[in-house]
Amino acid sequence: MHPAIARSFSEFVQRRRGWDHRAALAELERMQWEPLEAVEAVRMERLRALLAHCARNVPFYQDALRDVGLDPGQVRSAEDLRALPVVDKRSYRAGYERFFDRSGEHPFDQWVTSGATGQPFAFRLDRRSIAINTFAALARGRRWWDLDHGVREAMIWSGVRDVSSSLQGRLLAARRKLSWRLKNIVLVDIYNLDEAGVRDAYRRLLRFQPRLFRVISSGLYRFCATLRELGLDGRALGVEAAIYTGEAFPPAQRRLVEEVLGCPTVCEYGCGELGIIAFQCKTGGLHLSHENMIFEFLHEGAPAAAGQPAELVVTNLNNFAAPQIRYAVGDVVVPSDARCACERSMPLIESVGGRSHDTIRTPAGGTVHGLFFTHLFDDLPEVHQFRVVQKRLDRLRVELVAAQPIDEAALGFIRKSVSDELGGADRVEVEVVQVADLPVNRGGKTDWIVSELPPESP
Numbered sequence: 001m002h003p004a005i006a007r008s009f010s011e012f013v014q015r016r017r018g019w020d021h022r023a024a025l026a027e028l029e030r031m032q033w034e035p036l037e038a039v040e041a042v043r044m045e046r047l048r049a050l051l052a053h054c055a056r057n058v059p060f061y062q063d064a065l066r067d068v069g070l071d072p073g074q075v076r077s078a079e080d081l082r083a084l085p086v087v088d089k090r091s092y093r094a095g096y097e098r099f100f101d102r103s104g105e106h107p108f109d110q111w112v113t114s115g116a117t118g119q120p121f122a123f124r125l126d127r128r129s130i131a132i133n134t135f136a137a138l139a140r141g142r143r144w145w146d147l148d149h150g151v152r153e154a155m156i157w158s159g160v161r162d163v164s165s166s167l168q169g170r171l172l173a174a175r176r177k178l179s180w181r182l183k184n185i186v187l188v189d190i191y192n193l194d195e196a197g198v199r200d201a202y203r204r205l206l207r208f209q210p211r212l213f214r215v216i217s218s219g220l221y222r223f224c225a226t227l228r229e230l231g232l233d234g235r236a237l238g239v240e241a242a243i244y245t246g247e248a249f250p251p252a253q254r255r256l257v258e259e260v261l262g263c264p265t266v267c268e269y270g271c272g273e274l275g276i277i278a279f280q281c282k283t284g285g286l287h288l289s290h291e292n293m294i295f296e297f298l299h300e301g302a303p304a305a306a307g308q309p310a311e312l313v314v315t316n317l318n319n320f321a322a323p324q325i326r327y328a329v330g331d332v333v334v335p336s337d338a339r340c341a342c343e344r345s346m347p348l349i350e351s352v353g354g355r356s357h358d359t360i361r362t363p364a365g366g367t368v369h370g371l372f373f374t375h376l377f378d379d380l381p382e383v384h385q386f387r388v389v390q391k392r393l394d395r396l397r398v399e400l401v402a403a404q405p406i407d408e409a410a411l412g413f414i415r416k417s418v419s420d421e422l423g424g425a426d427r428v429e430v431e432v433v434q435v436a437d438l439p440v441n442r443g444g445k446t447d448w449i450v451s452e453l454p455p456e457s458p
Contacts (some may be wrong), residue, residue, distance in 0.1 A: 005065075006184035007150030014135060014180065018107055018127040024136035029405050031291050032140070032344045039291060041212060047294065048075050050106055052188050054323050060098040061323060076339075078294045078315075081326055086313055087296075088119050088328040099322045100124065107190050108321035113272045117453060121274040124322035127323040132318050133275025137289045141268060143280030146402045147212045149183070154239075156188045156219040186210065190440065191218040200227040205237050213242040213261070214268075218446040221385060224260040224436070228403065231451035234260035247446065248352060252384050256403075269352050271329060272317055278349055285340030288347045296326070297335040306337040339364070352363055361453060362422045363393050373398075376417055382406055387451045396422065398432045406434050 014020055031039055051072035054061035060159055065072070068083040075081075086093075092099065109130065112122045140196075142148055180187055186208050188201045213220065220242060226235045239261045245268040254265045267280040278288045294317065297310035299302065304310030312331045316324040334350040359367040377383045382445070385401035398418060401407060415432045422428040438446050 001182075002149035003152075003182045003184060006235060007148065010149050010183045014131070017109075019131040019135055019136035021131040025139050028132075028136055028140045028289075028291055029143070032252055032346055033288075034343045034345060036347075043078075043290070043294065043317065044076065044093070047078070047081075047315070048072050048126075050315075050320065050323060053103075053320055057103045058323055059097060059102070060095075061325065065270060068186045077153050078296070081294065081296075081315060084326050086326045086328050086331065087324075092121060096124075099422070101321050106321040111272050117387060121273075122414050125273065126319045126321040128320075129275070129316060129318035130289070133289070134270075134314065137270075137276035137279070137292065138268070141276065142212075142243070143388055144279070144281050145243075145266065146211075147241060151184065152208060152210045153185045153206055153210055153212045153214060154188060154208065155180070155185055156193075156213070156215040156223055158190050158216065188219075188223070190216055193219065193222045193226065193249060195226060195230060198223055199230065199232075202227065202232050202237075202395045208456070209238045209310070210434070211238065211240045213231070213239050215242060215244055216246040217253070217438065218247055218385070218438075219243040220244055220257055220265075221253040224257045224383060225401075227404070235262035237261065240265050245270065245366070248448070250385070252381050255381070256384055267352070269349075271331075271408050273324070274314055274327075274329070277312075277314070277329075278352075281340065281342045281344065283341045285338075285342060285344075285348050287340065287344060288349060290347055292316070295311040295383070297333065297386065306334060306335055307350065308335055316442075342392065347400075360388060360390050360396065360422065360451070363427045364423055368421055373418075373420060376414065380410060380414070382410065385438055387446065387450065389452065391452050393453065394427060395429045398430065399435045399438060400432065401438060402434060 006410070011020070015325075016242050031042070051061075051065065051070075054063050055072055056062075064084050070080065070083050082149075088334065107127045108124050108126060110122050110127050127442055139149060147153075177187060186204060188205075189197065193201075216225075224234060240264050242257060242261060243266045249265065249267070257265055267278070267286055268276065269286065271274040274293065276289050276294070278286050294315040296313040296315075297308075298313055299305075299308055299310045301316040309332050312329045312333050314324065314327050314329055332353040334353060336348040337349045340348055361367055373386060373388055375385055382401065382402050382404060383400050383406070389397040389399065389401045391397065396418065398414060400414075410430050411434075415430050416425070418432075419425045419428050419430045422430070440446055
């Protein structure tokens with residue numbers, strides 16, 4: 001299908017659903033080159049308008065603003081937001097209706113998150129927020145790579161087939177397949193990446209010749225690793241870039257994918273409730289969508305320094321239907337104070353480290369974040385994928401996927417490094433094993449930190 005026809009169909013669907021993003025895309029593409037001071041002035045104007053709306057129409061924030069004595073009209077910087085409480089999914093579960101706009105002036109849709117945090121939730125999202133934060137921001141990022149909507153695209157994704165075994169689920173999956181095909185997208189089922197499934201997908205993609213992959217990270221790795229094992233030429237697919245999302249993507253996996261496909265991997269970082277948080281440009285910078293959101297990086301509740309792993313807290317400037325102010329996403333990222341060589345004024349983050357709950361507990365009562373394992377395996381390129389399972393406080397299992405057998409010296413190094421970090425071999429038993437593959441969850445992702453311990457007492 002011609003890209004222009006596919007793009008027109010995609011835009012038609014978005015207009016029908018109230019998500020027309022075209023004007024917002026033009027605005028984002030203009031603002032990315034504006035001086036940071038000019039963008040900040042616009043952001044503060046939008047923040048004051050959001051807070052004023054909350055003071056009039058949103059019960060939770062009416063109380064919160066009154067309790068701290070914050071006048072929306074007097075807000076001058078993002079630092080003023082620190083007087084307000086940080087909220088998360090637990091806050092919403094305790095009384096989400098108190099976050100709803102009572103004016104009824106902002107059309108909305110319900111979007112259910114995938115539950116990557118282990119807490120699926122149905123968010124009320126302003127349609128304007130969906131159009132700007134999700135579709136306009138994604139289109140801008142794709143256009144940085146000259147891969148606008150409508151180009152031949154392959155997706156390794158969940159939702160390709162029904163897993164509920166219901167008639168309604170099967171019909172929904174069929175409708176989704178048809179819609180995506182009309183958008184010039186070929187779907188590959190992330191649940192069917194065994195050798196037979198990969199051979200079938202490879203044959204289809206060889207005929208289709210996708211210019212772009214947009215994929216869940218671990219699915220792309222499994223696809224490319226299997227291509228290599230089968231001796232199939234990934235470069236013959238003609239892919240120009242592979243946009244990955246949904247999970248952290250360890251460097252060893254990215255290297256393997258880039259070798260197999262012969263194209264760069266591109267980070268798209270976001271979540272269903274907020275849209276695109278950051279997108280990687282051609283010069284490698286991971287740019288924050290700061291026109292749409294205000295970002296805070298917190299370490300133990302205080303602002304983090306550049307280069308320091310931090311919990312991400314976001315204020316969505318576009319969701320008036322159920323405002324998200326100082327919303328803790330549940331991710332750990334590494335902020336940066338660098339400027340990108342592409343000369344866009346958009347701020348950067350160094351990396352996305354995973355979920356803030358991706359931690360291992362130690363016998364001494366401390367925690368070790370999953371980033372420790374990511375950095376550990378950065379120095380072991382033979383390790384392509386890993387999963388850490390904590391069965392007891394004093395017992396850990398580290399599962400590794402690699403193209404070749406891992407030698408005993410490397411396994412011993414991993415075992416010692418992990419046990420030392422958790423308190424020593426006399427306190428923690430660490431089992432390190434090489435496996436053929438790792439399981440995927442219902443969302444098609446691989447949980448790389450798994451705790452079988454009971455929850456800690458509050």
